Amino acid sequence: MKIIKTDDERYMFYCEGCKRNHAFNNAWQFNDDFDKPTVSPSLKVTMPYKGVDYICHSFIRNGEIQYLNDCHHELAAKVVPLKDEKDWDADF
Ligand SMILES: [Zn+2]
Structure with a gap:
């Protein structure tokens, strides 16, 4: 499974760019x-980091995550397969 359902009725996936779950x-x-999974519209995560907003912005389509240009991590503008739950290395 590339996406799991949480106890509070949300869905969670592992983001290789941020090395954490969203x-x-x-x-x-x-x-x-x-x-x-295919999810729409796009998913935009912003987190304050060292005084600026860190951005992670992506589309999930067909089991792949397509990172948009405005991502602040190294996978910006790349497409990577979503990781299977058993390979996630984050527990948050
Ligand atoms: Zn991310």
Whole structure:
């Protein structure tokens, strides 16, 4: 499974760019395929980091995560397969 459902009714996936999990709720459209997920619209995560907003912005399509140009991590503008839950190395 590339996406899991949490106890509080959210969905969680592992982000290789941020090396941590991100979550979204049912305000997003999810095709309910936990192995080949497609989620829309795009997912934008912002976190304050050293006085600026760190951005992670992506689309999830067909089990792949497509990072947009405005990401602040090294995978910006790249497409990578989502990691299977058993290979996640974050527990938050
Ligand atoms: Zn991220």
